[in-house]
Amino acid sequence: MELIYAIAIGVLAGSGVWLLLRPRTFQFIMGLSLVSYAVNLFIFGMGRLTSGRPPVVDPAMAHDPSWYADPLPQALVLTAIVIGFATTALFLVVLLASRGLTGTDHVDGRESQS
Template sequence: MELLLAIGIGVVAAAGIYLILRPRTFQVIIGLSLLTYAVNLFIVSTGRLKLGVAPLVGEAPVTDVAAYADPVPQALVLTSIVISFSMTALFLVLLLAARGFTGTDHVDGEEGER
């Protein structure tokens, strides 16, 4: 499972980096989103991968910490999802404004030579 997740994160991140380096604003925003997904998955994985265990310590005395999932990365990733989601929305507005002002979707606001 670790290998699968690592390859998945790597592929998504690579696709994101490739798209960020492209000249069209739409490609950049999709690239940013992909990179965000990769980073969020990475944050979740820092809590170690576990299936079917609770992150909360109940009333019963704790004997084995390994029987629980780490709640902190789950809280962190929630925060970072919300933040990156709103930042993407803001970037989208900016992208549209730039398209309106410059008449092109090139990131520099003008067409480079082809």
């Protein structure tokens, strides 16, 4: 399961970096979102990938820390998702305003040759 999880994070991060290098603003914003999702999955994975176990501490198993998942990464990722959604909405509004003022959505302000 860890291998599939690592591959998913790698694909998200790689796709995000590729989109960050594109010349259009919308692709740049989508690249930022994908990199953000990759980082969120990475942080979430740091809280141990377990199934069928209690999310915090079971009093009967409190002496064994490997029995429970760490709730801190889950809280951090939940906060990051909310902040990322608000930031993406702000970026899209700025994108639309910039496109209305300049007439293009290229990062450098010039039209492409194709």
